[in-house]
Amino acid sequence: MEDDIFVFRWIAQDGSDKNVVGGMGTQPVEKIPPPLPCRTGVAERPAGPLGEQARRLAGLILRNVPAEDKQAMAVFLGTMMGAWEEDRIFQRSRKSGAGKYCSPAAFSRTLPSTVAAELAIEFGMQGPLLVFTAGAASGPLAMIRATRWIQSGNISLALAGALDWSYPGIRRRMTGAISNDSRTLLCLIGRRSALPRIHPVIQIKQGRLKYSPDENSHSMDTSIAPLADAFRRACAQRVHIQGKSGIGTVCQMILEPV
């Protein structure tokens, strides 16, 4: 059963909004298209720059996917920092209003699941929405959980991936493994039969979780850059992914080109 799960499309971008660190499937993307039609209402704007970026990348990935397939689609996102930027905005509104005049729009975006919900609303995805956190393994974890849900037969198609904020406080503390950029990675994952007219680019051969006390340290990284690199390589060769987190959870996947 595990051999029947594929990545149809994937794309990754760093938070600078200029550098594409991944591509669309096997093809590099030179330029990310401009934002979707701007939402001017304060209550309707997306959750921060990464929320906006996720909308754009999801728009690319879901292009040409039939509406009925999108409707049944699930969303699985991994994030270490959750709604960090939105937390800051809401906290500032609390402080400036002395707790009496907070921004309701900002509060509604302070959940780690905000971006997943915004994607679902934007693209009409009515399947399960799940958001996971496991330190630097959050991205691979979301992929593996999406795989499990597909294997269980509960869903056949999911938009999976990860996004994370750059976090200056943590960066000042940590050295070495820390990525300096916020990043987003999204992929379309499912059974081959789910999208017969779209050719998959990567096959997911195996995915599992384990605990390793050796990884249980304060090492932190945004897991998205190594995941994007693994996806890029897996378009041409077999790749073993080992997503390690600071909380002891290790996510292992084997990817193969189709």
Added chain:
Amino acid sequence: MTKSPVQLTSFSACTSEYSSLEHIFEAWLTPPAKVPLFPEHADESFAWKSLVDKAMESALPVEKYRRDCGFILATTKGDIAALEATLDAEDNKKTGVNDVLRNLDGHRGYGGISQCVQALGDRFQLHGPRFCVSTACTSGLVGLMEAAMMVSAGDAPRVLVCAGDIAGRFVRDGFLSLKAVSSTACRPFDVCRDGLALGSAAAACLVQRVENKPKEKQGQSTVFLAGWGISSDAVHMTAPDRRAGGLIRAIREALAMADVDPGQIDAVLLHGTGTSYNDAMETVAMREIFSHRPPLTAVKGLIGHTLGASGLLEAALAGRMLQRQIVPPIAGLRTPEYPDMSWVRAAPRHQPLQTILKTASGFGGMNAAVVLTLSNAGRS
């Protein structure tokens, strides 16, 4: 669909008002006339730790079963006091580094929910896969489903799922800004309802396959998680779908997985926040799903909306309903707005219970439903 019921054992729960699941259940049978709209915490971080510690301690497997026990933390924001401290430190660069350092060294920094998972997993020596699920106010139920899927798929022989959230000042200010908080009392489904109350709570449950379950005391009844479903409204960030499309889909998925007809549901424990949109949406869903009008109940009028903890806490209460064969009344309900429904009010209802539906909904249009069943042996 997955068709492998898993056992739910060692339920536990506590709130800022009640120290155990039994205390909550007993209070629910005869709810007090007046309940607070907000919990009071002198130290919110201490409250978070003490609640989740208490819930987990009561649900832990014996030591030899912890070596490969997975751990799922279900929460909306985790240790929100640590989040606030770090946010404030970040805005004050002069002291930011030291504050972040202190938070990190205390395992409570906003690294953030991940560090809560790490701290709890280490403290209780749970050495299976660990992670956090955060899906707004459906987090508790979704954590339960994830645990069931993990044991069903063989990712871990057993998984301890803990759901915990604190309704601290950050959350209180947010819900006040949304004008969602009642001015008097939380009265779900009542004509006089005017909003929710907030609560702080934690709940925990050990999820395991039948063959991995340690021997229990003779005569102890067993609760099974027979089916579950999740869906998204894909309509609005804070308001539910007025046609209840997402909740109806989640319930139907859960019933199908459990291989149960709507007519076999003996009672429903609703989300029941006491906000007009939520109550109306749930009523629409109940009318659409059920023709036989099963008894409907809700508990948030007693303990408030406990956010990410509510799903698991209320699933634990549903488990107690099955084991004790009793449906407690909707706390706070006096005059139903929708009198055609079978609301349980004023007094508990004693009746045979074999199968209960538990639902939850949250920001972002998230909906979750689980079907809990009781082993025949446990039925009194």
